[in-house]
Amino acid sequence: MTSGELDPLIHVPTRLKIVATLAALPDGDALSFTRLQDMIGLTPGNLIIHLRKLEDADYISSEKTRNGAVSITTVALTGHGRAALGTYTRALRDLLGGLPI
């Protein structure tokens, strides 16, 4: 196996951080955009670009709710995204299996 076989959608530092952060939540739970931004350390614009790519692939889902005058966006990892991260992790393990760590 080569690094070229790793899921190109996840194999990007920022998107890997997003997916790994959301995967630490229990299945079905969502994280607010602002908290995710705070944890990842990205500008809103940059984070939106990466989230859109992941959402297009159905790895994450986002929801916008209104609480009075405040609009809150939440992001969650889908079952498909969790499975993709699992496959990516196994592929990484296989790749690194023969290498000194």
Place this chain on the structure above:
Amino acid sequence: MNHTPDTTTAGNGGNFDPQQAAALLDQTTRQARRTFTPGPPLLWAFRAVFVLVAFGGYWLSVRGRDPYSAPSGGLLAVIFVLVAINIGWSTWALKRAGAGVSGPAQRKRQAWLAVMLVAWIVAYAFTVPLYHATATHPVWALYPANAPLMIVGLVAAATAALRRDWPMAGTTLAIAIVAAVAAFGGPAGAWLIMGIGLCAVCLGTAAFKVWQQRRGVVRP
């Protein structure tokens, strides 16, 4: 929080090699686990000291007294301060872990906390009718030492098991077992057994939390 430099913006992986990816995945997962954990290891370590000081101090204060009598006011003041710190720290840790998080698991956790609050109140409120019924000194000493934590421990273990939160179910069941065993220690000895037993449970939970948070995804 330490951030690994982002070598790309919105593009592809570029020169992101698998070793870097594994390190980043492990580091991010550990940070996220630490952030979302409502009971950090340090809080459990504090609880270990708290129960040892509170229950151990209580035992030192009441042992050898015949007839059994209440401990000194100074010790009770120390215990109340420790209880207040524990409640304050726990509330802060819960708020921090749950900030920005929503969904079914979060709602179940909030419902569980409400059930636990009721269990605590009911378990300690029972001391009021005991007092009015002029309970004997041994009963008065044994009930507050063991019964509330036995009741709360069993309720917490059952409800945590329903949520499939097995670590919490294990910890709270261990607390209930310690409380049940301590009852055999008598009015004074029960406090010592509770102090040592609960201290061991809290230290064990702290060690488990450290292991859980440090465990890697790619490299366990």
